Amino acid sequence: MTSFRDRVRGVVISTALGDAMGAPIEKLTYKEIKSKYGRVESLMTRWHKMDLPADVRLGRVRGDGIVTDDTLMTIALMNVYLTEGRHLDAYDMGNEFVKEIAFRKTFVPELNEETLIIDRLFYPEKYIFMRHVLANCDPREGGIGNMVNCGAAMYIAPIGIVNAGNPKAAYDEAILFAMGHQSSYGLEAAGVLAACVAKAFEPGVSVDDIVRTAISLAKDGTKAAIQEMTQAAYDLRQEREDMDKVIEVFQAIMLKYSPMGDDVSRHIDKVGIPSNHYTSSRLWSIEELPMALAFIVLNDGDYYRSILDGVNPGRDTDSIGVMAGVILGAMYGGEV
Numbered sequence: 001m002t003s004f005r006d007r008v009r010g011v012v013i014s015t016a017l018g019d020a021m022g023a024p025i026e027k028l029t030y031k032e033i034k035s036k037y038g039r040v041e042s043l044m045t046r047w048h049k050m051d052l053p054a055d056v057r058l059g060r061v062r063g064d065g066i067v068t069d070d071t072l073m074t075i076a077l078m079n080v081y082l083t084e085g086r087h088l089d090a091y092d093m094g095n096e097f098v099k100e101i102a103f104r105k106t107f108v109p110e111l112n113e114e115t116l117i118i119d120r121l122f123y124p125e126k127y128i129f130m131r132h133v134l135a136n137c138d139p140r141e142g143g144i145g146n147m148v149n150c151g152a153a154m155y156i157a158p159i160g161i162v163n164a165g166n167p168k169a170a171y172d173e174a175i176l177f178a179m180g181h182q183s184s185y186g187l188e189a190a191g192v193l194a195a196c197v198a199k200a201f202e203p204g205v206s207v208d209d210i211v212r213t214a215i216s217l218a219k220d221g222t223k224a225a226i227q228e229m230t231q232a233a234y235d236l237r238q239e240r241e242d243m244d245k246v247i248e249v250f251q252a253i254m255l256k257y258s259p260m261g262d263d264v265s266r267h268i269d270k271v272g273i274p275s276n277h278y279t280s281s282r283l284w285s286i287e288e289l290p291m292a293l294a295f296i297v298l299n300d301g302d303y304y305r306s307i308l309d310g311v312n313p314g315r316d317t318d319s320i321g322v323m324a325g326v327i328l329g330a331m332y333g334g335e336v
Contacts, residue, residue, distance in 0.1 A: 160197025
């Protein structure tokens, strides 16, 4: 039987693996990845922005196994648990977690230096600092007004570990903690992913068990998206080698729940133009979690095929890889 310690190792290593696999192709479309790379199946992948000037890249480097904020913030959350030695809530987001990302230096591989994690974070993750430190908000209201995205779900796996074998407790704690960062379906995804990780720790657990757990706890658009995506994945198992068809079906489904599609970058011509991108709604879902679960189902829990399929459809490739990885890492342990 796989030990608890090895399952924990599986989650942590899989966070870094999924992150580093997807990082060089993040924000490209499926067609762009297929055209530039064929299919990414190696950590030794050149970042698609590597030939741009350093100032355009914001001094960052990716590829060749380099991890991003998904991994750095997962480690930050692990450190909060090690410091506090207990279960967490939004007040810990506004206290120790802020200290981890904004006041304590660590090595940031993309920048190749010891620095603050916040120097690397995307704006919706910098929002944690703005709300809790600068605005001195009620910690439970920290996520209100933020861009709704996968930013909380991408690092939430340690809450699943702490509540291993108790998915409902993992869901509840993830919601209580991540409400200091996210809201709406971005918060909901964090709760559901933590629950999936907790369920995956159970000896003898199956992919079907994890999917049922996700659906039983998920609410609103997140629940509907997971239901529809995983059912499509079951239906497509006999055609999984036809990745063009799989991606076409999956992305068509997700367009009903995540309206931006391939339009994932913000440019000057979009300023002031109203849209539903990243705004609160009970009807929508982030794309990353339903996609990760769908690829796990499609591949019947095969570790590498699920992660590799997860990073190759494009868009938020590293976070899809992380979410598939942490669930399967908990199932199989580090030996996988």
